[in-house]
Amino acid sequence: MSDMSEEREALRGAVADYLDANFPIDTVHRIANGKESVAADEWSKVAQGLGLAGLVIPEEFGGQGAGFGELGVVLQEFGRTLAPLPMLSSAALGTLPFLLSTDDAVRRPYLEALAAGSAPAALALTEESDSWPQAPQATTAVQSGDHWHVSGAKHYVLDNGGATFYVVSAATAHGIGLFVVDGADVVRTELHAIDLTRPQANIAFDQAPAVALVVHVGDELTRLQDLAAILVSSEQLGGADAVMRMFVEYAKIRVQFGRIIGSFQAIKHMCANTLVEVEKARGAAEDAADRAAEGEPDLALAASLAKVATSEAYTNATLTNIRVHGGIGYTWEHPAHLYFRRSRSTSALFGTPAEHREALLVGLGY
Amino acid sequence: MTTTDTTTDLEDFRLRVRDFLARNAKRVDAAGDEESQDGETVDYLTGARVWQNSLFDAGFSGLSWPKEYGGQSLTMHHQRVFNEEANGYVMPSSPFMVTLGMCAPTLLQYGTEEQRRTHVPKMLRGDEIWCQLFSEPGAGSDVAGLTTKAVRDGDEWVINGQKVWTSGAHFADYGLIVTRTNPEVPKHKGITMFIVDMKSPGVTVRPLRQMSGGSGFNEVFFDDVRVPAANLVGEIDNGWMAAIGTLMNERVSIGAGGGGLGRGTGTAQFDRLAELATKVGRIDDGAARTELASIYVEERLLAILSERMRAGLKAGKAPGPEGSIAKLSGSELGRRVADMAMSLLAESGQAWTDGEDDSLHWAQTLLGSPGGAIAGGTPEIMRNILGERSLGLPKEPQVDRDIPFKDTRTN
Known part of the structure; x- marks a missing residue:
């Protein structure tokens, strides 16, 4: 137990050092005001340096193989500093669906790209936000041959200003599945958000090509x-x-x-x-x-x-x-x-x- | 999780606990309202002692306490398993709360080796019940303003004065008392703690009736009570440190069922309220649901907090001011629970006929709740402690801190 908490505190310290050096609150404030911006390669540098992008991704896919306890500690540090990086949106939320999937052939390329920090993902479940938990109402996925296409819209997506991949929930003929849609195939509308330090968007897609990550997601x-x-x-x-x-x-x-x-x-x-x-x-x-x-x-x-x-x-x-x-x-x-x-x-x-x-x-x- | 408690070990332990409880403990539903009794009856006390004896003899008392003092030297995971299994059973442990939650930890921390070996195992077995003699009529929130005197006379100390709000003094075998031993120095620097045998000549115990009608507290008078010098706990004139230790344990105890005692997984109040809401047809009412869910949340948060505090204690940390969090939250929860019950019961909460047990139970809860906030330190004192000790905020300007106690203004 003490080993585990010592390891977590060491991780917390390393992440805190990086964030305090690179994203003091004045810097975050200037970024929120549009007076400064985050370097385009910052996330991939963090991915390589601290291994944060793939923190909970198994080592066989290039990640760190850490657990949710460690991820929680890192997210606490990001919450402390408001650092505008896709830690919650991609390394946590965007990664979750790929951990649920058991189809290595499908998920491997995504997990490897996620871990490298080269292709941030975003989780897009919400449609009309009026209940918890949520189920897709209008988003549908249709299979033709080996290919899937999804149509619909998702709201209030945390995507750090634009994700490489979006994971959407969609109704199929047999239930609800999770599908990966390329960022290039969605129409993204940036929202006016009360939170100035984290972009949010609505995305819409019409017969967008999709990869079935989990065909029948169930519970x-x-x-x-x-x-x-x-x-x-x-x-x-x-x-x-x-x-x-x-x-x-x-x-x-x-x-x-x-x-x-x-x-x-x-x-x-x-x-x-x-x-x-x-x-x-x-x-x-x-x-x-x-x-x-x-x-x-x-x-x-x-x-x-x-x-x-x-x-x-x-x-x-x-x-x-x-x-x-x-x-x-x-x-x-x-x-x-x-x-x-x-x-x-x-x-x-x-x-x-x-x-x-x-x-x-x-x-x-x- | 590490190596010391493997899953198998814990599962074996769970089965042993389950078996023990099934054979020795009563289920809550079959037992009526025993645990809500305020002034313990002789029967209740006898039953509680028998229970604590059997708990100790089966190896389930003081799970995380050191073996050399009668404990089991197990982990917080074992305590958690015990608590989970004990949920739904009556634990007649309230007569031992002060003994195990406050006095024993103080002895473990500040007592002599002989005091520890003599008393702690008996405390864990329920053979010795202790009380805590701190508050006085003139020293409530400001306990350090106490005036009960102890004067040295050869190998003995002679105690004179009065204590009040002493839980269980009427059945306690021993007490931990704090006394003024030097009025010539500032108030915190002339206090000494002793073990006092409650059967000593000159000790008079008078029950104090509370607004709830119960009589769990007492006034205790000391007239030339003689205590052997070997009963000194900690150092002469330096008893305030030990007293703080006891008080911190008290807050843990009151707020979170600490010490060596078990406590359920922590939704007993919610369960009973939800049942009541269903019975009176309000379970689908939006306002009632909001408050009910909030009570569940608070009860669970308190249970998690107390589990973490116990883990900290087990890891060798003295209880910090976190006990004040449990104390504050516990009494606030008590008030909300009572208020919600009264709201659900409406007219039938304020008057009832024989046999309306819900009304009786909740009326008792209601009438006990204001006292719950005050006993062990008021919410305002708890917030001062949290602000000053945990957060390091400066104290209010103090007029009595650096002058001899005899020159301060007292009641």
Whole structure:
């Protein structure tokens, strides 16, 4: 156990060093404002240097063969820094469907490209976002001979500004399958997103050529979404923790009424309330990631619990951050709003807290 | 996971636990409301001791505690397995909560080797019940303002004063008491901890009736009570450190069922509320579902938190201020559970006829919930601890910290 946590902390340290050196929050802010951009080869450099692009891809496909526990730790660091790289979108969410597939002949080229960081993928499940978990409503896949074609549209896709491949869920004559569509074969409409540090798009495709990754996905579609919620929770946890540190540090240096403001119980108790929520959310997110790593068959309850806890801890922490900072906290130049925006966006994606609460009750038989 | 607890080992352990529980424990549904009793009756206490004896003799008491002091030196995975299996069984463990959750960990950390070897195994077996003599009428949130005196007299110390809010003093064999041994120095620097035999001449215990009607707490008076010098815990005038240790364990205990005691996988409150909501026809009501799910979430978060705290304790870490998180969350959850039940019961929550057990149960829960927030430290004190100890925020300006205790303002 201690070996494992030491390894995870070493990984966390390496990722943190890289992110702090390359994506300090001022840089992220400039990128969000369009005043700077990420180097085109940054992701493939990270893929080779730190092995992050293929972190959970088995070694036989060029990945690191790590588990969801390690992936969770890395996502926490990306959540902490808001670094605009496709860690969540491609290395986590975009990779999941290829891990579910058991057809090596089909998945090998994608996994190798993903691990190399040369062809980021994106997961596109959502159509009309009104329930959790989601099933495709209008997207269909039709087979003719050896070839599949998909038609339909997907919304709110995290694709880092444009993925090489999109994995879409689609209804077939026999059920629901997962299909890979080339980025060149979709019409991509960039969305106006509340989150300025992560692009989002709607994609549409009409009889686009597709590769059947999982022809009949069955219950695995639910598992895929549970895993997605767990991974997003890890990222949210990192953000919540970072925001808490930000305002606690400020509360230790800001002076008003002749005192450090953190000595006032009104401020101290706001900080303490955040700590309570963050530590409980940490338990839920890490517990869920560990269950995923251990291959627990039904992750639904753990996933919903984690998503509720981290969404609420994060959104509340970002609000407290602005309040503790006072006037400077709601300016454009201060990074507080970047986290506030990210927390709201990730709360809404992959099931809102309200949807996950309902899913919990249903899952418990009520 | 590493090598020490293989899956087979844990599965064997699980089967042993399952077998033991099936043969020795009562199911919750068959047992009525025993565990919600506030002032323990003689029968309940006897039954609890028998239960703890059998738990110890079968090797299930103090699972993660050191073998040399009567524990089993097993891992948190074993504790987790035990808790999972124990879910749904009555665990009459409340009389041992202070003993195992607070006093024994304090002895393990600050006691002498002889104190540990003499008492801890008996504590684990339920043969010795302990109480914690900290709060005083004039020293509540500010425990360090205590005025119960201990004065040295040869090989003995003589104690005079009054303690209050002492759980279980009426049936405890021993107590851990903190006393003022030097009023000439600032308040935190003149406090000393002792073991006191509750049967000593000069100890008077008076039950205190709470708003719930229960009498689990007591006032304890000390009139020239003599304690051997060997009963000193930690160092003379440096007892505040040990007291902090006990209080941290207390928060873990109250909030999360810590110490050597088991606790279920943590959705008992939710289960009972969901059943109630179904019974009164509100299970499909949107507002009720939202609150019900929130209670499930909070209950599970608390269970995960306490499991992680126990893992930390097992790994040799003294309980940190994280216990305050459990304490805060546990009492907040208690309030929400009681409020939701009262909302579901409506009129029938506030008056009932004989035999309406739901009403009785929830009325007891409701009337106990304000006390749950205060006992072991108020929410405000918990937030101060979290802000100051965990987050490193500065204290409020203090007027009594650096002056001799005798010169401070007291009640």
